[in-house]
Amino acid sequence: xxxxxxxxxxxxxxxxxxxxxxxxxxDIINGEVRRTPVAVVPFGWRGAAAEMPLDVAExxxxxxxxxxxxDPKPESDMLQKPTSxxxxxxxxxxxxGIEAVVVGSVEQTGDNAYxxxxxxxxxxxxxxxxxxxxxxxxGTMRRVAHRAADMIYEKLTGIKGVFSTQVAYVAARxxxxxxxxxxxxxxxxxxxxxxxxxxxDPIMSPAWSPDSRRLAYVSxxxxxxxIYVQQLRTGNRLRVSSEPGINGxxxxxxxxxxxxxxxxxxxxxxxxxxxxxTSREKTRLTTHRAIDTEGSWSPDGRxxxxxxxxxxxxxxxxxxxxxxxxxxxxxEGSYNARPRLSPDGDKLALLHNDRGNFRIGxxxxxxxxxxxxxxxxxxxSPSFAPNSDILIYATRAGGNGVLETVSADGLIRQxxxxxxxxxxxxxxxxxxxx
Amino acid sequence: MSYLKxxxxxxxxVALAACSQPTIPDPEPSSSAPGAGDPAxxxxxYDEGGLGDxxxxxxxxxxxxxxxxxxxxxDSSEVRPGDTDIVTRHAMxxxxxxxxxxxxEGHADERGSREYxxxxxxxxxxxxxxLLLIQGAGTAQISxxxxxxxxxxxxxxxxxxxxxxxxVEFKYTN
Numbered sequence: 288x289x290x291x292x293x294x295x296x297x298x299x300x301x302x303x304x305x306x307x308x309x310x311x312x313x314d315i316i317n318g319e320v321r322r323t324p325v326a327v328v329p330f331g332w333r334g335a336a337a338e339m340p341l342d343v344a345e346x347x348x349x350x351x352x353x354x355x356x357x358d359p360k361p362e363s364d365m366l367q368k369p370t371s372x373x374x375x376x377x378x379x380x381x382x383x384g385i386e387a388v389v390v391g392s393v394e395q396t397g398d399n400a401y402x403x404x405x406x407x408x409x410x411x412x413x414x415x416x417x418x419x420x421x422x423x424x425x426g427t428m429r430r431v432a433h434r435a436a437d438m439i440y441e442k443l444t445g446i447k448g449v450f451s452t453q454v455a456y457v458a459a460r461x462x463x464x465x466x467x468x469x470x471x472x473x474x475x476x477x478x479x480x481x482x483x484x485x486x487x488d489p490i491m492s493p494a495w496s497p498d499s500r501r502l503a504y505v506s507x508x509x510x511x512x513x514i515y516v517q518q519l520r521t522g523n524r525l526r527v528s529s530e531p532g533i534n535g536x537x538x539x540x541x542x543x544x545x546x547x548x549x550x551x552x553x554x555x556x557x558x559x560x561x562x563x564x565t566s567r568e569k570t571r572l573t574t575h576r577a578i579d580t581e582g583s584w585s586p587d588g589r590x591x592x593x594x595x596x597x598x599x600x601x602x603x604x605x606x607x608x609x610x611x612x613x614x615x616x617x618x619e620g621s622y623n624a625r626p627r628l629s630p631d632g633d634k635l636a637l638l639h640n641d642r643g644n645f646r647i648g649x650x651x652x653x654x655x656x657x658x659x660x661x662x663x664x665x666x667x668s669p670s671f672a673p674n675s676d677i678l679i680y681a682t683r684a685g686g687n688g689v690l691e692t693v694s695a696d697g698l699i700r701q702x703x704x705x706x707x708x709x710x711x712x713x714x715x716x717x718x719x720x721x
Numbered sequence: 722m723s724y725l726k727x728x729x730x731x732x733x734x735v736a737l738a739a740c741s742q743p744t745i746p747d748p749e750p751s752s753s754a755p756g757a758g759d760p761a762x763x764x765x766x767y768d769e770g771g772l773g774d775x776x777x778x779x780x781x782x783x784x785x786x787x788x789x790x791x792x793x794x795x796d797s798s799e800v801r802p803g804d805t806d807i808v809t810r811h812a813m814x815x816x817x818x819x820x821x822x823x824x825x826e827g828h829a830d831e832r833g834s835r836e837y838x839x840x841x842x843x844x845x846x847x848x849x850x851x852l853l854l855i856q857g858a859g860t861a862q863i864s865x866x867x868x869x870x871x872x873x874x875x876x877x878x879x880x881x882x883x884x885x886x887x888x889v890e891f892k893y894t895n
Binding site for chain 2: 489491492507510511512531532533535536549551553554555557578580581594596601622624625638640645664665667668683686711712
């Protein structure tokens with residue numbers, strides 16, 4: 288069933304200077320990080336219709352703006368509107384202080400066939416930084432534009448762009464006395480929203496497969512918890528775990544062959560298990576009578592990080608993916624939960640109780656220092672973008688859950704408004720495969 | 722509750738206490754209500770008429786409608802002393818009706834991590850399950866599920882709502 292589109296619009300850009308001590312967090316609205324002035328010139332168009340199917344330059348400009356690092360100048364400021372490198376008068380851009388210029392064109396080559404080309408220039412050095420030509424159809428043109436933005440972003444920052452990625456999340460909408468729960472997948476910018484599954488019973492804990500083709504999640508259909516793995520393309524789903532008691536917190540292994548999950552059993556002792564998705568064999572990794580849950584693989588596949596309250600309050604531990612003795616990872620504060628490793632393996636995102644406020648923290652696994660990244664009271668569910676440079680999480684605004692992103696250094700924080708639904712548990716997809 | 726809110730409440734209590742010691746006398750004290758308008762009155766002169774020996778009452782655990790929800794303190798899975806009778810009556814009901822089936826639905830308040838809260842809700846339903854079992858209910862009669870914070874009874878983000886959301890519901894399925 289199609290849903291009312293969630294307009295994921297950026298309504299606030301703020302910057303945060305944070306240290307490990309929350310009492311010296313300073314919130315600087317629109318400060319500190321200088322946006323680099325750039326220009327994305329409207330693309331040229333050669334085709335049958337009066338206008339090109341998609342304003343590619345607008346999509347690229349919006350991507351660069353949304354990154355928080357760039358300030359694309361409006362068309363009205365431009366002294367010239369070249370559509371290829373040969374036509375650029377570099378002085379027209381340096382005089383405006385523009386540090387990067389994107390030009391390009393869309394050409395129709397068949398009924399539903401187009402060629403999109405773009406070039407990125409440094410007007411001060413009068414040099415092309417990257418140029419590319421890509422085939423597109425009406426259906427893929429937005430993806431092609433995001434891909435161009437990814438290449439531009441990487442060339443200018445040295446960090447891989449995530450404009451071609453997707454975000455899955457759970458939305459709850461009031462419906463009569465209860466709620467309608469929907470598992471939604473959308474492009475990172477909120478476009479192309481699809482409801483993957485919906486239910487009047489809760490849906491929670493979505494997790495991407497490493498190939499971005501499947502989602503695992505927990506569903507309470509029939510008032511019992513089960514774990515499903517669903518193909519996004521076909522909608523086909525498999526119930527992979529439906530033991531008595533709790534079936535929860537699924538997360539894929541880096542090779543996509545296994546899930547780590549939480550089983551509670553009849554007696555309700557939550558422990559970390561792995562499930563081989565081919566053989567359906569389950570292996571129990573922890574046996575402690577405390578709550579062990581929220582397992583998450585390290586990117587190298589060797590360890591599983593999880594939440595346990597075996598020492599009283601919840602803290603993060605890790606255990607070999609083959610089993611063994613868990614080792615405690617977090618020691619700062621009385622509540623650390625929901626570990627997620629950055630894809631580069633260097634950092635650990637977690638939920639930290641910061642004197643009564645639940646906030647997103649990030650721990651450098653080598654230095655062991657904890658940086659608080661968010662400023663809400665009920666923030667939750669941190670998830671890394673595949674470039675390890677940005678996180679998405681849920682916070683509260685006006686009684687509803689909304690999504691925010693924050694750079695891993697805490698400097699660029701953005702909120703996405705989400706209309707009517709109570710949105711929670713965002714999970715960032717891996718990089719797409721071309 | 723935030724410290725700021727707690728502080729505001731405490732401030733209110735202090736202000737109220739200050740108000741109960743008026744320095745300006747009530748210009749029109751009501752003569753019919755003894756003690757009214759007299760800040761020192763109230764305890765020295767109450768009416769002792771009608772206070773007799775009273776009579777004992779027997780405890781009947783089956784009396785009254787049997788509540789199907791019990792509530793828990795913050796960060797606790799212990800059944801409150803005042804609610805053990807409710808659990809006892811459910812246990813009797815199950816023991817006396819071997820065909821009866823109950824699903825114990827555990828819930829947590831919204832604070833903290835969702836999957837960890839599933840664990841906290843399960844701890845509550847398991848605490849009730851153990852009490853039912855030692856009082857004669859059969860293992861096959863009871864199943865547990867935890868909804869964590871996913872199905873709040875009250876949507877608010879305040880202490881009163883949290884107190885309503887930390888609960889176990891008895892759902893009879895047969």
